[in-house]
Amino acid sequence: AQTVTQSQPEMSVQEAETVTLSCTYDTSESDYYLFWYKQPPSRQMILVIRQEAYKQQNATENRFSVNFQKAAKSFSLKISDSQLGDAAMYFCAYRSGETSGSRLTFGEGTQLTVNP
Amino acid sequence: DGGITQSPKYLFRKEGQNVTLSCEQNLNHDAMYWYRQDPGQGLRLIYYSQIVNDFQKGDIAEGYSVSREKKESFPLTVTSAQKNPTAFYLCASSLLSPVSEAFFGQGTRLTVV
Numbered sequence: 001a002q003t004v005t006q007s008q009p010e011m012s013v014q015e016a017e018t019v020t021l022s023c024t025y026d027t028s029e030s031d032y033y034l035f036w037y038k039q040p041p042s043r044q045m046i047l048v049i050r051q052e053a054y055k056q057q058n059a060t061e062n063r064f065s066v067n068f069q070k071a072a073k074s075f076s077l078k079i080s081d082s083q084l085g086d087a088a089m090y091f092c093a094y095r096s097g098e099t100s101g102s103r104l105t106f107g108e109g110t111q112l113t114v115n116p
Numbered sequence: 117d118g119g120i121t122q123s124p125k126y127l128f129r130k131e132g133q134n135v136t137l138s139c140e141q142n143l144n145h146d147a148m149y150w151y152r153q154d155p156g157q158g159l160r161l162i163y164y165s166q167i168v169n170d171f172q173k174g175d176i177a178e179g180y181s182v183s184r185e186k187k188e189s190f191p192l193t194v195t196s197a198q199k200n201p202t203a204f205y206l207c208a209s210s211l212l213s214p215v216s217e218a219f220f221g222q223g224t225r226l227t228v229v
Binding site: 033044050093095104106109 | 146147151153156157158159160161164166172174204206208210212215217218220222223
């Protein structure tokens with residue numbers, strides 16, 4: 001079974017600075033999808049960004065970008081110009097690209113604090 | 117509006133009782149999921165389903181049961197066999213093809229009293 005590991009239980013960043021959250025995964029598949037989700041205090045899960053493994057280009061969404069290293073099985077999230085509203089728990093997730101493989105596996109999460 | 121709805125938001129259960137958490141989606145998604153989240157922890161997969169009348173165990177299925185009689189609905193029953201059921205439960209759904217991200221409900225907080 002695939003595993004997802006987030007080695008940073010907690011991170012903090014100053015407002016307007018940049019922070020990078022780490023994620024590694026273990027899989028034998030070549031076709032898969034990776035996601036970063038944000039869970040603010042409301043506990044609503046919000047998609048931040050997604051990356052298809054077959055795409056070499058790193059995904060970006062406004063201030064959020066990823067560094068996808070397929071060979072190293074690494075998928076880090078960079079948040080630029082951090083804002084107070086970015087404070088949340090961040091989860092990395094893996095899903096197989098096989099139509100029959102809909103299992104979605106999450107990491108343990110990283111609690112991000114943004115200091116004013 | 118399209119979305120995924122969990123009910124109730126808060127649920128209290130006496131020890132020894134079964135309780136059912138509701139999850140409904142109108143996104144026409146094939147796959148549905150149930151996760152458990154404990155304080156400060158990640159999401160652990162309980163059960164998931166890709167098609168009506170079929171579902172697979174996740175990592176912590178013991179003490180839980182599900183059904184998928186309709187595409188739109190995926191209720192979770194927490195049975196009395198679940199030793200520590202107090203937790204936050206999240207339901208999600210996604211497309212199988214093309215692969216989409218999962219959309220989540222707002223969660224149900226279950227407390228055993």
